[in-house]
Amino acid sequence: MAxxxxxxxxxxxPSTEDYLKAIYKLEEGDPVPTKALAGxxxxxxxxxxGMTKRLAERGLIEREPYKGATLTDxxxxxxxxxxxxxxxxxxxxxxxxxxxxxxxxxxxxxxEHHISEAFEDRLDELLDHPTRDPHGHPIPTRSGEVEETAxxxxxxxxxxxxxxxxxxxxxxxxxLEHLEECGLMPGASLEVTEAQEVTEAQEVAEAQAFxxxxxxxxxxxEPQLVGRVVARSVFxxxxxx
Amino acid sequence: MAxxxxxxxxxxxPSTEDYLKAIYKLEEGDPVPTKALAGxxxxxxxxxxGMTKRLAERGLIEREPYKGATLTDxxxxxxxxxxxxxxxxxxxxxxxxxxxxxxxxxxxxxxEHHISEAFEDRLDELLDHPTRDPHGHPIPTRSGEVEETAxxxxxxxxxxxxxxxxxxxxxxxxxLEHLEECGLMPGASLEVTEAQEVTEAQEVAEAQAFxxxxxxxxxxxEPQLVGRVVARSVFxxxxxx
DNA sequence: TCCCTATTTTAGGCAAGACTAATTTGTTTC
DNA sequence: GAAACAAATTAGTCTTGCCTAAAATAGGGA
Ligand SMILES: [Mn+2]
Ligand SMILES: [Mn+2]
Ligand SMILES: [Mn+2]
Ligand SMILES: [Mn+2]
Numbered sequence: 001m002a003x004x005x006x007x008x009x010x011x012x013x014p015s016t017e018d019y020l021k022a023i024y025k026l027e028e029g030d031p032v033p034t035k036a037l038a039g040x041x042x043x044x045x046x047x048x049x050g051m052t053k054r055l056a057e058r059g060l061i062e063r064e065p066y067k068g069a070t071l072t073d074x075x076x077x078x079x080x081x082x083x084x085x086x087x088x089x090x091x092x093x094x095x096x097x098x099x100x101x102x103x104x105x106x107x108x109x110x111x112e113h114h115i116s117e118a119f120e121d122r123l124d125e126l127l128d129h130p131t132r133d134p135h136g137h138p139i140p141t142r143s144g145e146v147e148e149t150a151x152x153x154x155x156x157x158x159x160x161x162x163x164x165x166x167x168x169x170x171x172x173x174x175x176l177e178h179l180e181e182c183g184l185m186p187g188a189s190l191e192v193t194e195a196q197e198v199t200e201a202q203e204v205a206e207a208q209a210f211x212x213x214x215x216x217x218x219x220x221x222e223p224q225l226v227g228r229v230v231a232r233s234v235f236x237x238x239x240x241x
Numbered sequence: 242m243a244x245x246x247x248x249x250x251x252x253x254x255p256s257t258e259d260y261l262k263a264i265y266k267l268e269e270g271d272p273v274p275t276k277a278l279a280g281x282x283x284x285x286x287x288x289x290x291g292m293t294k295r296l297a298e299r300g301l302i303e304r305e306p307y308k309g310a311t312l313t314d315x316x317x318x319x320x321x322x323x324x325x326x327x328x329x330x331x332x333x334x335x336x337x338x339x340x341x342x343x344x345x346x347x348x349x350x351x352x353e354h355h356i357s358e359a360f361e362d363r364l365d366e367l368l369d370h371p372t373r374d375p376h377g378h379p380i381p382t383r384s385g386e387v388e389e390t391a392x393x394x395x396x397x398x399x400x401x402x403x404x405x406x407x408x409x410x411x412x413x414x415x416x417l418e419h420l421e422e423c424g425l426m427p428g429a430s431l432e433v434t435e436a437q438e439v440t441e442a443q444e445v446a447e448a449q450a451f452x453x454x455x456x457x458x459x460x461x462x463e464p465q466l467v468g469r470v471v472a473r474s475v476f477x478x479x480x481x482x
Numbered sequence: 483t484c485c486c487t488a489t490t491t492t493a494g495g496c497a498a499g500a501c502t503a504a505t506t507t508g509t510t511t512c
Numbered sequence: 513g514a515a516a517c518a519a520a521t522t523a524g525t526c527t528t529g530c531c532t533a534a535a536a537t538a539g540g541g542a
Contacts, residue, residue, distance in 0.1 A: 015529065034490060047530055049491055054528085066490060066538065097363045107357055114351045122338045256499065275520060288500055290521055295498080307507065307520060484542090491536070498528090506521065512514090 031068030136167030136186030272309030377408030377427030410474035
């Protein structure tokens with residue numbers, strides 16, 4: 001019970017930060033169950049029980065046995081700081097260092113725990129105070145504000161819909177390569193067209209790779225077919241019709 | 242005894258890497274005593290005994306009880322890799338990110354353990370395959386070659402000696418600031434002059450800060466007085482007279 | 483209401499890396 | 513050669529984070 005408040009200078013462990021980040025990602029109003037957290041972190045459930053107890057003692061989360069974990073304000077603050085590090089790093093590694101989609105995530109996943117606040121600030125300046133990472137995820141501000149995120153999937157749009165790409169799933173690097181070639185990058189405007197407008201050769205190729213394609217025209221380009229699996233990993237802001 | 246050889250892919254812990262680096266730094270032919278290592282790492286001697294045993298089991302060092310530790314070839318390779326990371330990072334942070342002398346060392350000390358080989362290669366390219374870090378320390382090549390290091394101190398030169406600055410002690414950031422103002426940076430050519438050539442006002446100022454100054458003229462500049470303490474932290478290559 | 487099952491927690495272990503206190507060893511000195 | 517002292521090692525603990533196996537619990541379905 002005696003929730004130990006320690007000096008803020010003490011660096012939290014990478015493990016601690018990853019737990020808080022994972023809870024932040026999974027919580028949507030209600031508490032995150034042990035098993036969900038275990039899945040996200042690829043760790044045994046029993047280990048999560050132990051760790052979350054310690055996090056609760058430190059005042060970073062609230063824990064309801066058999067229910068799940070919720071971030072406290074302190075915990076949320078840490079999570080957002082780590083996410084800010086992660087996303088600034090990803091953008092930096094992509095833009096300035098030239099890392100591939102493949103390398104981006106892993107490198108940022110490690111470095112996010114080890115850069116100083118001064119480094120964070122330098123990156124922010126150097127990148128001209130960016131608001132989105134290369135996947136289109138919002139970069140939290142230093143004070144913890146987060147921009148809105150798209151919830152609609154490209155795969156769920158209908159003929160004639162116009163939209164702007166918000167963000168892309170970052171699960172699969174190969175898919176990101178593909179999307180880059182298609183011009184389906186965050187910020188791109190697009191329109192869902194009729195399937196007929198697409199050439200047959202392309203149709204065959206796409207159909208082999210990914211079933212049930214959707215026809216899309218990215219602004220300034222030709223109409224093209226995009227596989228449903230692919231289109232499901234593209235999140236868009238639907239334009240008011 | 243059964244010295245476990247493990248797959249090279251397994252990342253070594255920061256702690257392990259710091260031990261190897263410290264042994265590399267302290268060994269000069271003969272084994273590094275427990276106490277010396279404990280001092281360098283700011284860790285209790287008993288802890289060092291325990292850790293060095295484990296390092297020996299892993300084949301990274303050789304350990305002679307009551308004598309000390311020596312790096313094996315495998316251990317040396319790791320030490321040089323970490324040092325390469327450290328020095329590339331220091332240069333990068335100074336040149337591209339704009340870190341201060343103060344921030345340089347600490348940041349590099351952490352990040353050296355966490356960057357990927359791909360990142361290392363990118364830094365190397367971006368910096369145009371540098372051979373020296375901001376302090377003038379040689380950057381080991383990927384294959385583990387290390388350039389020669391200066392051993393003579395500016396403080397020990399005599400009137401009329403000419404020399405080129407090799408490297409600077411990296412203990413004290415404030416001192417590095419001072420040296421930068423004096424133009425005493427790695428690569429600078431200099432000449433030790435007669436004390437009389439220096440103005441009296443400067444003499445007084447310098448004498449207050451650091452006793453028993455030495456008179457130095459850096460190429461392209463005016464003669465100036467440099468405190469003995471300061472001059473002791475500047476290592477030079479003496480020019481053949 | 484009772485039982486089944488998935489989830490969660492408890493119990494017990496382990497490795498890494500640190501600590502302090504006690505003991506041993508090596509070395510120097512008289 | 514014994515005593516004294518410094519250095520090193522051993523012994524015993526601690527914390528963090530992970531594991532597996534066993535026990536407990538919550539909640540839905542019969
Ligand atoms: Mn991480
Ligand atoms: Mn991202
Ligand atoms: Mn280090
Ligand atoms: Mn250096």
